[in-house]
Amino acid sequence: MTCDEYQEQVSQYIDGELGDKDSGILFKHLSSCAECRLFLRSTLELRSKIHDEMLMEAQNQLQAQPSRLTTAFTLPLVALLAALFLFLGITQFSSTGQYYQISDRTSVEFGQPALPPNPF
Amino acid sequence: MIRLKAGDAEAFGELYFRYRPRVYRFALKLLRDADLAEDIVQETFLKARSAIQNLLQSSSLLAWLLTITRNEVYGHLRKSRSNGDVSDEDVWESETPIDEVVGKETVEIVQSMIAQLKPDYREVILLREYEQMPYAEIARVIGDTESAVKARLFKARKALVKKLKPYFGEQS
Numbered sequence: 241m242t243c244d245e246y247q248e249q250v251s252q253y254i255d256g257e258l259g260d261k262d263s264g265i266l267f268k269h270l271s272s273c274a275e276c277r278l279f280l281r282s283t284l285e286l287r288s289k290i291h292d293e294m295l296m297e298a299q300n301q302l303q304a305q306p307s308r309l310t311t312a313f314t315l316p317l318v319a320l321l322a323a324l325f326l327f328l329g330i331t332q333f334s335s336t337g338q339y340y341q342i343s344d345r346t347s348v349e350f351g352q353p354a355l356p357p358n359p360f
Numbered sequence: 361m362i363r364l365k366a367g368d369a370e371a372f373g374e375l376y377f378r379y380r381p382r383v384y385r386f387a388l389k390l391l392r393d394a395d396l397a398e399d400i401v402q403e404t405f406l407k408a409r410s411a412i413q414n415l416l417q418s419s420s421l422l423a424w425l426l427t428i429t430r431n432e433v434y435g436h437l438r439k440s441r442s443n444g445d446v447s448d449e450d451v452w453e454s455e456t457p458i459d460e461v462v463g464k465e466t467v468e469i470v471q472s473m474i475a476q477l478k479p480d481y482r483e484v485i486l487l488r489e490y491e492q493m494p495y496a497e498i499a500r501v502i503g504d505t506e507s508a509v510k511a512r513l514f515k516a517r518k519a520l521v522k523k524l525k526p527y528f529g530e531q532s
Contacts, residue, residue: 251514255488257495282521285528289470290489296467301381 241269247279254283361421364412372412376405379422382491383429389486390433392475400436404429420497427501430483437479451481451519466527473523481516484509 249266252258258266270277363371383404388397407428415424454476464472474485487498495506502509
């Protein structure tokens, strides 16, 4: 086999597409061939640079837009807090009795019957 | 898959949301034109929606979408080239001007070199390195044999490594 053929096997090896038997033969050759070893190192470095680019791309995407996960948790949380504040506000309001006073006043202003008298 | 085949619009929306970035990246790196890549993405998803019934249960959704994307890209390239031939023994489509790489980081130089490969060499690098597809799946996407995938990947890598030798040397 020529070095060119071994280097084609290097390409398959780094992709996990070379069988065990051929990998054994390839490594035997690599142990004695500096040129093919350099090809292996360079192809791995090429892959590493591509992965660096993908990592940078992913980081840029994350910085550019809020994640779905954050949105998925934030929106229900805001809704829950809003509902809680509303509930607490109403409870506070009605416990002071002001709610009924305002209702009475509003009913009178709009000419509607006032709250029914308490039969007890 | 069942929801998609039943024409569920929400399921198709999820498919679009999930795969759009990868379809766009593949189209952009093949075409090197952001506007055109956007058009190809739209076309891809329109075609995908109308052809969803042809999708086999066993198929990878990404591979299927990238096959459609590739067909759209090549359709465009065929239209825009007078000779319509994208295959050649030489792997380079154009030379990178030296001032384009001076002062750049190795990562950017690698990107620039990949962009200079001919589309049929560039696509196998994209599918293997960016999408991490096995040879059999790449062969399905490009409509060729696994042997052709092996050979093209090797030629593309050999050419890239040769051009990048000075930059890799600097770092190591």
